[in-house]
Amino acid sequence: MLAEALLLAVCASALGVLFAEAVVAYLRASRPIELPPGVVLAVNGRVLAFAVLTAIATAVLFGVLPAWRASRANISAALQSSGRTFAGNPRGNRIGSMLVAVQIACAMVLLVGAGLLAESIMRLGSAPLGFNPDGLLTMSVRLPRTKYAADDRRVDFYRRLVDAVRRAPGVDGVALSTTLLRGHGNSVLIVEGRPAPAMETSAPDVGEDFVSPSYFAVSGVPILAGRVFDDRDRPGSNSVSIVNEALVRKYFPGIDPIGRRIRTPRSPWTTIVGVVGNQKSMSVLHEMRWIESPFVYRPLADGAPSEATVLVRAAAVTAAGDAAQRAIAGIDAAAPVANVQTMRARLAKDLAYPQFRAVVLGVFAAIALLLAGVGLYAVVSQLVAQRTHEFGVRMSLGAGAAAIVRLVAVQSGVPTIVGLAAGIGGTLALERMLSSLLYGVTAAGAATLVRVGALLLVMAFSATLVPAVRATKVDPLTAIRSE
Numbered sequence: 001m002l003a004e005a006l007l008l009a010v011c012a013s014a015l016g017v018l019f020a021e022a023v024v025a026y027l028r029a030s031r032p033i034e035l036p037p038g039v040v041l042a043v044n045g046r047v048l049a050f051a052v053l054t055a056i057a058t059a060v061l062f063g064v065l066p067a068w069r070a071s072r073a074n075i076s077a078a079l080q081s082s083g084r085t086f087a088g089n090p091r092g093n094r095i096g097s098m099l100v101a102v103q104i105a106c107a108m109v110l111l112v113g114a115g116l117l118a119e120s121i122m123r124l125g126s127a128p129l130g131f132n133p134d135g136l137l138t139m140s141v142r143l144p145r146t147k148y149a150a151d152d153r154r155v156d157f158y159r160r161l162v163d164a165v166r167r168a169p170g171v172d173g174v175a176l177s178t179t180l181l182r183g184h185g186n187s188v189l190i191v192e193g194r195p196a197p198a199m200e201t202s203a204p205d206v207g208e209d210f211v212s213p214s215y216f217a218v219s220g221v222p223i224l225a226g227r228v229f230d231d232r233d234r235p236g237s238n239s240v241s242i243v244n245e246a247l248v249r250k251y252f253p254g255i256d257p258i259g260r261r262i263r264t265p266r267s268p269w270t271t272i273v274g275v276v277g278n279q280k281s282m283s284v285l286h287e288m289r290w291i292e293s294p295f296v297y298r299p300l301a302d303g304a305p306s307e308a309t310v311l312v313r314a315a316a317v318t319a320a321g322d323a324a325q326r327a328i329a330g331i332d333a334a335a336p337v338a339n340v341q342t343m344r345a346r347l348a349k350d351l352a353y354p355q356f357r358a359v360v361l362g363v364f365a366a367i368a369l370l371l372a373g374v375g376l377y378a379v380v381s382q383l384v385a386q387r388t389h390e391f392g393v394r395m396s397l398g399a400g401a402a403a404i405v406r407l408v409a410v411q412s413g414v415p416t417i418v419g420l421a422a423g424i425g426g427t428l429a430l431e432r433m434l435s436s437l438l439y440g441v442t443a444a445g446a447a448t449l450v451r452v453g454a455l456l457l458v459m460a461f462s463a464t465l466v467p468a469v470r471a472t473k474v475d476p477l478t479a480i481r482s483e
Helices: 002-030 045-071 075-080 090-126 151-166 215-219 245-251 317-331 343-386 388-396 401-437 446-472 476-481
Strands: 136-142 171-177 207-211 223-226 240-244 261-263 270-276 281-283 286-291 295-299 307-314 337-342
Touching (some): 090 343, 090 446, 136 317, 136 343, 151 307, 151 317, 171 317, 215 307, 245 270, 337 343, 343 401, 388 401, 388 476, 401 446
Parallel strands (some): 240 270
Antiparallel strands (some): 171 307, 223 270, 281 286
């Protein structure tokens, strides 16, 4: 029995290694997520050795236990009872049923987890973001530092860029931003008339973005109060700023912020002239949650950096993007344009890793479901084989096919019900572990548990059906004569 178990383990490990190599090769080719620079996706030797040794150890353990139990049997009693037991080996049946129940419980936990992650991804992808990403194309432009070292030269370049791209065919609007959907929580806000926060102990929570006057119209961010930037806001004039609703809610609760003066440690005093809606974004610390950080928007002319993001609004983004790149090259061919992509594609990168994680957990859940089905099928098949004589006697005394199927179904239903009950308890612990990876989902509802439970019941029914039907085809005379 040990030799048989080792042979199965070695064959299964070899197939597993081939499957792992194929999966890794597929992941290298498809690149479902963006890996850090220098990271090579390959089958790790230590992980592979651990997996193979685990498979062999499992096979040895479950090969030795039945062999050890068989070696301690009473040979005389076993020979005398050969073929005359109705229920087979009760102890062996209990162990097999217990293992099937564990498999079903694990499958339920994984299926519920995969369902929660999938639902979270759907909610995360469909959440309103505070702006309109449809029909919006983004691209980054970087100015040569030596040629555009002076602030006025950068401001002039960006002004000419906006004018040139706006006139390009197919372009409905164009704007510039320096920290598009990024840069949140990197500054401390100082409000005039209030004690300045201690820089050593205050956590930075305010983002800052330099934008062109058309930014809010092009991106679709609503104006809630005041005005947007215009030609009055140029270098040498009074510095102004626009804040979002999250900043007003935190720093000016119940107060009209228009006309108030604020600044960050790296910027001069600015007067708030408008309030806009919140733009949701993600951060490294909150990959499964859209956040609404307090934000200060300032005119691009006040701090024109050497790199900015161009936003192009168009009905046909591909054609408009080509036209916009030609317009930028016409201003200065030495200013490279990169990262040309739609806003939807840009947002998809933020969702790529959570989606990949949900797919991986879904695959594990499917494998666990398959293992549970195979285990239940094996246990029920063994049960039918052990009770062949009993079924023959029952049918010879008048039992019909329905009664035989019911006998098999009852015995196979016990580990299924126990596994489902244990799986429901396991999902409670799983939800606490997955709470930081969920969005808009607090717990597995009754509908989720019912759907997963129904799927497992269908699996159990399918695994039981074939052995149960086979039991009804037992010839009573043949079964009795086999004694």
